[in-house]
Amino acid sequence: MSTEQSLPQSIDTLVVGGGQAGIAMSEHLSRHDIAHLVLEKARIAEGWRSVRWDSLVMNGPAWHDRFPSLEFTADQDSFPGKEDVAAYFERYVKHINAPLHTGVEVKQVTRNPGGSGFVVETSHGTVKAQRVVAATGPFQKPIIPAIAPKDEDLTQIHSAQYKNPQQLPEGAVLVVGAGSSGVQIADELQRAGRTVYLSVGPHDRPPRRYRGRDFVWWLGVLGLWDMAAPGEGREHVTIAVSGAYGGHTVDFRKLAALGIHLLGRTATFNNGVVTFENNLAENIRAGDADYLALLNAADDYIKRNGLDLPEEPEAKQLLPDPPCMTQPTLELNLKQAGIRNIIWATGFALDFSWLKVNAFDNNGKPLHQRGVSTEPGVYFVGLPWLSRRGSSFIWGVWHDAKHIADQIAIQHKYLAYQN
Secondary structure: OEOOOOOOOEEEEEEEOOOHHHHHHHHHHHHOOOOEEEEEOOOOOHHHHHOOOOOOEOOOOOOOOOOOOOOOOOOOOOOOEHHHHHHHHHHHHHHHOOOEEEOOOEEEEEEOOOOOOEEEEEOOEEEEEEEEEEOOOOOOEEOOOOOOOOOOOOEEEEOOOOOOHHHOOOOEEEEEOOOHHHHHHHHHHHHOOOOEEEEOOOEEOOOOEEOOEEHHHHHHHOOHHHOOOOOOOOOOOEEOOEOHHHOEOOOHHHHHHOOOEEEOOEEEEEOOEEEEOOOHHHHHHHHHHHHHHHHHHHHHHHHHHOOOOOOOHHHHOOOOOOHHHHOOOOEEEOOOOOEEEEEEOOOEEOOOOOEOOOOEOOOOOEOEEOOEEOOOOEEEOOOOOOOOHHHHOHHHHHHHHHHHHHHHHHHHHHHOOOO
């Protein structure tokens, strides 16, 4: 690792991004003896440091969500905090002696007009590279929907800007989005004594643990991490899972019983009134079905393989439908409800505006096959569903990076061929 700003004039492969994707890429390129450079515009694993709230922990246990050759220093069944994750990647960079430069921003990548490869313009000079790997991850551009009200009396932030309850003005909070981020933020705010409204859209809801095994183990043995693509219409369905407070299964009925006001998907804002779709019960029950399906698949696996794992019939017992499901709130006056804050846990968009090559569709979505793009010499790693369900997880990105490095090595072998 280097914070020196002197860069080579040329390199075989340039990796953009010094988070989990870029670090994994560096390890596999080094194993192939491919000269490369990793550029990170801020610090190593900056996304874990600054685009997360203070109390965030990993959603997977330490034994699972890591690279193969280095363990977390924490208990292997625990869920390390965000600073622990950043420290892990700093250790890993040293572990593999990655040629990583921090504080160097890649401003533009274009085809080299006078030869092969690409011209990479950075904040510290120009580098020519034969290949470029985009490893900037999925959390690039926070999305706040166009329906967000223009109201100076409301404090509105994206979940990427949320740090802790103390940063918000007094008053109730509306959290829009019930994936992992939205659920955990709503839970933290409620525990801090805030009145919380949570807008719940379609989601998957896996168990945290079942019959003595974490859900990441169940997805592994059931082959579900290797799903090649989400089901039709489920590309943007979020996952409601949490490693907070030692790890627990997200249960929306329990959240309602604790006092969080559950609402359907947010529809409109108009003159201080917010409306919600009448789909809260539908969304929760679909999440329940996903949850129960995994439990049943786990039971079948245990029986089929003769495993001695403890019975857990209570896991399939759901709490009664709370009033918010049977008599849903479809309209809310923000001032009457005392809502002075809105947190938009509505995800991120990709931003590859710096990568000016023919590797995108009309909507700016990367065109690739397992990370190998339609533009020869350009690769992507770290994106959700790049090759499988696990692609955006720490361990999954490591395996995707191996495939991409293998493809680059194959190109090297062809170029080395002589009659």
